[in-house]
Amino acid sequence: MNPLTHPTRRSVLLGGLALLAGCDHQPRASFKGVDLSDATYKGEFRLKDAQGRERTIADYRGRVVLLHFGFTQCPDACPTALARAAQVRHILGKDGDLLQVLFVTLDPERDTPEMLKAYTAAFDPTFVSLSGDAQTTKATAANFKVFFRKVPTGSSYTLDHSLLSYGFDPNGLLRVALRHNMPAEDCAHDVRQLLG
Numbered sequence: 686m687n688p689l690t691h692p693t694r695r696s697v698l699l700g701g702l703a704l705l706a707g708c709d710h711q712p713r714a715s716f717k718g719v720d721l722s723d724a725t726y727k728g729e730f731r732l733k734d735a736q737g738r739e740r741t742i743a744d745y746r747g748r749v750v751l752l753h754f755g756f757t758q759c760p761d762a763c764p765t766a767l768a769r770a771a772q773v774r775h776i777l778g779k780d781g782d783l784l785q786v787l788f789v790t791l792d793p794e795r796d797t798p799e800m801l802k803a804y805t806a807a808f809d810p811t812f813v814s815l816s817g818d819a820q821t822t823k824a825t826a827a828n829f830k831v832f833f834r835k836v837p838t839g840s841s842y843t844l845d846h847s848l849l850s851y852g853f854d855p856n857g858l859l860r861v862a863l864r865h866n867m868p869a870e871d872c873a874h875d876v877r878q879l880l881g
Contacts, residue, residue, distance in 0.1 A: 714878040717871035718852070719862040728752075728851055728859035730825045732789060732815035735802035740815055742857040748785045749879045750853040751863070751872075754831050754846060756792035757804045762848050762865060763788075767808040770850070772869040773876060774809060783855075784876055786812045791833045791846055793822050854879045 714722070721728075730752075734740050742750065751770055755763030767788065774781035788805050790796040793816050796804075801814030817825060826833055833846035848865035852875060860879055863872050 714860065714875075716861045716875050716878055718864060718867060718875050719849075720860070721851075721862055722858075722860050724859065726828060726830060726859075728829045728853070730789070730815070730828065732817045732821065732825060733798070735798040735814055737798070740813070742853055745785045745787075745853070746857055747855050748783050749855060749876050750785045750787060750857075751850050751876070752787040752789060752829075752853070753850045754789045754791050754826060754829070754833070756790050756844055756846075757796050757800055758792070758843065760843075762846075764808075766848070766850055766865065767805065767812065769867075769869050769872060770812070771809045773873045774811075776869060776873040777876060780877070780880060783880060788812060788814045789822075789825065790814065790816045791822060791826065791831075791844055793817060793819060852876065852879055854881075 714720070729742065731739060731741050751773070753763070753766045753770070755766065757763075767786070770786045774784055774786075777784060786805075786809065788801070790801055796816060798814070798816060801816060805812035805814045816822070829851060831847045831849075833844055835842045836845055850863040850872075851859060852861040852863060854860050861875050863875060
């Protein structure tokens with residue numbers, strides 16, 4: 686007897702297959718930002734914190750991570766992004782403790798670890814600043830498809846750079862990019878999606 690033609694066995698087999706298929710299916714998050722769940726890049730980094738310790742995304746497992754690229758002399762975009770991140774922590778209430786904000790400098794030539802630590806602490810003392818040498822910075826930016834370039838300004842320079850913040854879920858997977866013009870409430874919504 687063919688097991689697929691027998692009504693009872695066929696029902697059991699089909700039901701089992703449906704159950705197995707359902708095990709792999711997880712509801713897709715509904716982000717207000719750009720969904721990167723299917724992105725072909727992972728957004729990896731290996732950078733040093735203000736104390737000189739090497740950090741990777743694995744160090745923040747169990748928390749949602751928001752990562753922003755910028756520099757301390759940024760006139761408006763970076764302060765706006767970090768102020769918004771602090772507001773997001775406030776909106777989340779007790780879940781704010783499950784959010785880790787990371788600030789990666791694109792200007793290691795001028796941004797010393799001490800400057801970076803003071804800069805991020807001005808927005809929230811829990812924020813962590815990260816840096817690398819010029820080559821590491823360039824490679825890390827490329828891992829996130831971040832654009833940046835020096836723009837001369839008299840005897841000094843400023844930087845043009847991408848304005849996205851990147852969200853990782855508690856398993857360390859890059860999932861969403863938050864646009865610069867998104868309000869804090871929408872960013873908090875996406876963080877809640879990542880918290881699941």
